[in-house]
Amino acid sequence: MIFGTLPSGEQVEQVELSSGRLRAEVLTLGAVVRSLEVSGRNVVLGLDTLEDYLTRSRYFGAVVGRYGNRIAGGRFTLDGAEYTLPVNNGPNSLHGGTEGFDSKVWTVAGRSPASVTLTLVSPDGDQGYPGTLTATVTYTLEDDGLRIDYAAESDKPTVVNLTNHSYFNLKGQGEGDVRDHVVRIAAEHYLPVDADKIPTGELAPVKGTPFDFTEPHALGERIDGGYDHCFVLDGGMSVTAGGLTMEVTTTEPGVQFYSGSMLDGEATPFGPFAGLCLETQHFPDSPNQPQFPSTVLRPGERRTSTTTYRFTT
Template sequence: MIFGTLPSGETVQRVELSSGRLRAEVLTYGAVLRSLEVGGLDVVLGLDTLEDYLTRSRYFGAVVGRYGNRVAGGRFTLDGREHRLPVNNGPNSLHGGTEGFDRRVWTITARTATSVTLELTSPDGDQGYPGTLTASVTYTLDDDALRLDYAAETDAPTVLNLTNHSYFNLTGGGDVLGHVVRMEAGHYLPVDDGKIPTGELAPVKGTDFDFTEPHAVGDRLGGAYDHCFVLDGGVEVTAGGLTMRVTTTEPAVQFYAGGMLDGVATPYGPFAGLCLETQHFPDSPNQPHFPSTVLRPGERHTSSTAYRFTA
């Protein structure tokens, strides 16, 4: 089903998926998860038109890459060679640069009633990243869960950090400050003023970042979370009688409570939705003691994240 046409003439498709009480819509633009209904309640923030995604989106529902999150100074060195990236977040590069994967039209390569696979080829030098990269994401509904499976291969050494940037609101409206979060994460990454990790893996115990016992998003820091947590297990969010449990093969999750959403620039105001971006650590290419995000020829990157819903 056609969702719209870009100024370039490229057509953007909308795919509907269904399984049990779950319904989803996925766009080929940005591999966006436009909606996710649980028993008729839409729990992700979506936009009405393609024009909105071009001009009013803050990565709503998109797959971001090549490198999700921030790369300090818009540069990194790999195998002795420095690579420079577009800076679009102060002095840093965020979510793949000015024309990242969220702004590309992906190709549908497989589709069933419950799943769709989308693929994107990123050429050598794209946004400053080396190597021609082929990436894919598969959205699958399974009764009470949505699973995202990522895969990627390259023909030259590169770095990679794919994630999905959906904003969740389990009540379908209002803000998420009352959503209760429990996170199996004993450490988080402190950041500097540019939100670049300092390199420390800090214990959460005794801090405002301790979600090992459940508490509401707005209970501490006024909900001003935009931090990476090192996962020991999963994450649970509960609101309005609905619980979402997030599990992943990735080592971390960026928890962003949506505090910087702008109700003028986007259709949604502050704290309208929260993000749980499962991923590797921010700025890993510049911090060698972090888990490696290097992908080399002959290797195949795979990762999986599931969102399971219970009443």
């Protein structure tokens, strides 16, 4: 079905998926997961209209790229050449820049009742990044969860870091905030950040700090719930609330845990802590920090990753 039409005249499609007790709605704009229902309860934050996604979104449900998270100063060097990116988060480039993958209309490359594959071609120089990059994301509803498969290829050396930016509220959209959600993250280390939220380069132990979620803790028990940090994963994650548990597994080395504390209820339809994000990904600012796992993608390579969200009662 057609969800809406952009000012350019380009149409945005909504694809509906179902499998067992799960239902989902996916938009071609930004490859957005607009809803994810588990036994009739929508557990992600979605917006009502296309206009909302154009003017009131904080990446709700979108695939962000070409580089998810922050790149310091909007600059990086690759093979001796420096590249300059749009700055849209203080002095930094965030989630691919001012016109990242969340703002693009993706193409439906395949679909079934429980799955849809979307593709996007990002041209050489798009938002300052080198190389024509082809990105693919496949959403598949399984018996007990949502699986997301990512892939990317480029005709020139580039950097890429794709993730999904869904905000989860396991009690249901609009059913209070998430500070009562019990969170577990199998991570012995996290990445401390400076005042601009750029990693210092240290992998700091979580033990004895408010960043220790190796044992489950309610979000609101820790530093007022105000998290926007990358954790170095040793295993999976889980979130429990409202009688529902979400288990998250990924092939990525890290997860950006964002508690939604900066949602304001004015620029967006949702107030602080309306949902939390578990953005599975490589580390922020990796192109400028060679000690981090590499995000460089070269011609002839295919970068893939998989993240799965499984639900139990």
